[in-house]
Amino acid sequence: MKKILIVDDDPNIVDxxxxxxxxxxxxxxxxxxxxxxMELARKEIPDLITLDLEMPxxxxxxxxxxxxQEKNLKNIPxxxxxxxxxxxxxxxxxxxxxxxxxxxxxxLKIVKDNLK
Amino acid sequence: xxxxxxxxxxxxxxxxxxARVAFNMAQSYDANICIFHVIGVPTxxxxxxxxxVKTKEKVEIDDEYIAWVKEEIMVYYSKQLEKAKSYDIKxxxxxxxxxxxxxxRNNSPDLIVMGGSTGDDExxxxxxxxxxxxxxxxxxxxxxxLLVVNRPAASFWGGISKxxxxxxxxxxxxxxxxxxxKLAKDLGCELNLFHALDISSLHMGRLLTQDEIESQIxxxxxxxxxxxxxxxxxxKDYSFDVWEGLPYIEIVKYAREKHADLIVMAHHTQKSxxxxxxxxxxxEQVIVRAGCPVISINK
Numbered sequence: 001m002k003k004i005l006i007v008d009d010d011p012n013i014v015d016x017x018x019x020x021x022x023x024x025x026x027x028x029x030x031x032x033x034x035x036x037x038m039e040l041a042r043k044e045i046p047d048l049i050t051l052d053l054e055m056p057x058x059x060x061x062x063x064x065x066x067x068x069q070e071k072n073l074k075n076i077p078x079x080x081x082x083x084x085x086x087x088x089x090x091x092x093x094x095x096x097x098x099x100x101x102x103x104x105x106x107x108l109k110i111v112k113d114n115l116k
Numbered sequence: 117x118x119x120x121x122x123x124x125x126x127x128x129x130x131x132x133x134x135a136r137v138a139f140n141m142a143q144s145y146d147a148n149i150c151i152f153h154v155i156g157v158p159t160x161x162x163x164x165x166x167x168x169v170k171t172k173e174k175v176e177i178d179d180e181y182i183a184w185v186k187e188e189i190m191v192y193y194s195k196q197l198e199k200a201k202s203y204d205i206k207x208x209x210x211x212x213x214x215x216x217x218x219x220x221r222n223n224s225p226d227l228i229v230m231g232g233s234t235g236d237d238e239x240x241x242x243x244x245x246x247x248x249x250x251x252x253x254x255x256x257x258x259x260x261x262l263l264v265v266n267r268p269a270a271s272f273w274g275g276i277s278k279x280x281x282x283x284x285x286x287x288x289x290x291x292x293x294x295x296x297x298k299l300a301k302d303l304g305c306e307l308n309l310f311h312a313l314d315i316s317s318l319h320m321g322r323l324l325t326q327d328e329i330e331s332q333i334x335x336x337x338x339x340x341x342x343x344x345x346x347x348x349x350x351x352k353d354y355s356f357d358v359w360e361g362l363p364y365i366e367i368v369k370y371a372r373e374k375h376a377d378l379i380v381m382a383h384h385t386q387k388s389x390x391x392x393x394x395x396x397x398x399x400e401q402v403i404v405r406a407g408c409p410v411i412s413i414n415k
Contacts, residue, residue, distance in 0.1 A: 071353055077341070089330040093337060093357075114341070 002115045005046035006030040007037040007063060008081070009055040013100070017050060017081075020104055021111070034058035038066055041073055047115055053082040053090055064091045077114040079107070117302040118145045122225035124152045124216045124254070127170060127192050133271035134231035137263070137409055139196040140273055141229070148202040152219055153189055154212040155182075166209055182207055213253035220259055227411075228258055232266035232404075252400070255383050255412045261295060262383075262412045264403045271409070273377065278306045280376040282367045282402070285311070285339055288382035292413035293344060296380040300351045305377075309344055309356040310370050311336050312363035333358045364401035372407055379410045 004026050006017045014030045021028045029044055031037035033055055041049070049067075053060040060080065067073040080090060080097040088097045096110045123138040125131040142149035156166040159174065166177050175181055186205050190197060197203060208215040220228055233248030255262050265271045281296040283289040293309075300307040313332055315324055324332075336358040348354050359366045371379050381399045403410045 074355060089327060089334075092330060092333065094334070095338060095341070096334075116346075 001025065001027045002048070003027045003029065003044055003046040004111070005037065005040055005044065005049045007034075007049060007055075007060070008052040009033060010052070013052070013081070020108070024108060024111075026111070026115075034060075034063040034066070037063055041067055041076075042070070045072055046076060048077050048079065048111060050079045050081050051091070051094075053080060053084055053087055061091055064094075068093070079110055079114075081107075117299060118142075118147045118226045120223065120225040120227075121147045121149045122152055122216075122220055122223070122228045123149055124154075124212075124219075124228060124230050125189075126212075126231070127153050127189055130233065131231035133268050134229050134263075134265040135193065135196060136271045137265050137273050138229040139193075139200060140275075141227075142203070143199055143201070144275055146201060147226075148204070149200060150204045150206060150219075150223065150225065151189060151193065152216065153185065153205075153207045154215045155185055155207055155209050157211055158209060169212075177209055212250045216250070216254050217257055217259075225260055227260060228254065228262045230254065230262065230264050232264070251403075255399075255414065258383075258412070258414045262414070263409050264412065265409045266403050267405075267407070269407050273409070276303050276305050276377045278308065278374055278376045278378075280308045280310055280367070280371045280374055280379045282310050282312070282363075282379060282381045282398075283340070283344075284363075284382070284398075285343065286382060286384070288384040288413070288415070290343075291415060292380055292382040293347070295411070295413050297347050297351065299378075299380070300354075304352060306353040306355075307348070307351050308370070308374050308376065309340055309354065310367060311340060311356075311358045312366035312370075313358055313360040314363050315360050316362050329360050333360060364398045364405065367398070367402050368405045368407070376408050378408055379406055381410065381412060383412045383414045 004021050006014055006028055008014050009032050018028045018030060029040050031040050051060045051063060064078060077095040078091060080087060080094045081100060081102060083100045085099065095114055098107060118141055121138055121142050125135060138149060141147065156169045159165045159167060164177050165174055168175050185207050189205050230251055251264060279296055279300055281293060283293065296307060313336055315329060340356045359370060379402060381402060383399060399412055
């Protein structure tokens, strides 16, 4: 079963994404901040990560910078999901960037395309 | 992976750097190395009088002269040959590119190794920035991968541990990718997939905004994932990157940044016209500029 790591500080988004992904046959893990996310990523080596940009303490791009230094994690596809308008290129190597509120079908399509 | 290496040499300084890599590879992979030298071109038709490319003298070709040339080659490479486990020395008469290709067809080596342009001293300034005509012609028709060491800096070599594969998403690149994957798996090396987004000529002089460039980069990254990711299973370490700029410069920069030991690229680019397909100008420039050996894949 493919694993998805959800990184977001908003519990409503985490709940929504968890339900959405689990209903579609994925295993999920959630982290509320970058520190938790790094620990989970190293432990579980997810197949895909959804990442919020603005979070308490460290922000999403800093998380990306950290995982891109690690051999096991650097190639994991990242989908940015953020409330920021115009955040499309905040993380250059993200596979997609969605703005909240996002279309669930569009998100699922991107996830499935990247987890073939 | 490399059991038969055809080292095409002018037996001059221009081939010394390639010699270092060729002999080192032969030793590392227990390969047979065939040192192949073309003496020169007959003055006319099937004349026995040949202009020796090395001595620049007109000579009459007979068994004795050929034996002398072989002896000279043995002396020139004596140090390397001491360590070589299995080697042949062959000489031929004719146009260098034709003879090299003929030898490659007859003996099906796994790899041809060539050096840079011999050039004449007085035009060396120009010669240094373009590949020689023999190299161009061999690259165009080689039946196996061709490894080129053009600059002395490209030859300081201790085996292959990091490979850069440059792609333009053409069919020819897919063939080069297969070779790069096989190489990375067989030799257990890191494979870095790279695409350079050409922002110089495609847009008729219109300046692209950075957002447009970055959107295209994202699209190219998606393309790399979609096209190549499935084949990368079993490779210990890999990465993919897309940089914008002048493709050949970006590939050379990327290889430098990654400390690459080898660049693998397809010979034919997307350009279809015969004139342009001579040697895709990108790989031509990469060969000339790279700080490591470059393997050109023809088919």
